[in-house]
């Protein structure tokens with residue numbers, strides 16, 4: 691019996707037309723890795739096609755998987771608040787994830803689905819969708835939220851803990867986006883909003899302030 695590769699990659703599922711609508715509809719049928727098997731649906735990015743700011747997270751969570759929309763769960767609400775506090779409320783913003791299907795563990799049919807970080811192979815398999823979103827939206831500023839998104843965009847050696855909040859040139863020198871032609875003026879990485887939610891009670895306000903501070907730095911790239 692032929693062995694089915696678990697991560698053939700999304701490239702073969704990309705449509706000929708690269709508008710956001712065409713991409714979203716094609717991504718709904720993606721079988722580029724094994725994550726579609728346990729998820730409810732593909733969760734593609736959302737926001738205006740002419741967005742100046744693009745925020746990239748890791749993967750959809752439980753609520754996003756159920757509703758089919760990126761960043762509508764608790765982390766999304768916190769991100770929304772942080773975006774407002776950073777003075778970006780009026781900025782046209784597109785939000786998406788490095789990986790478009792929810793990876794989780796737990797009993798099938800059980801009530802709790804526990805988030806599980808996508809593997810490097812799954813992230814790599816899904817990268818064509820993110821590259822296509824970048825090319826379609828052509829944002830002025832790009833922000834990676836958390837290590838998975840930062841690794842996908844800036845290469846696996848990138849460390850959010852050491853390089854967060856620092857404006858980076860685009861395209862990056864290394865990684866799969868080296869040589870990317872999208873004319874982004876500024877890129878940076880910060881923590882994922884879920885890391886703020888997971889912080890200890892006594893550390894949460896500081897973690898939130900750090901996220902807002904980094905988003906303010908991103909706002910500088912829009913001036």
Ligand code: SF4
Nearest residue numbers: 720722723790791816
């Ligand atoms: S996670 Fe990405 S590559 Fe894998 S099936 Fe979903 S859309 Fe395709």
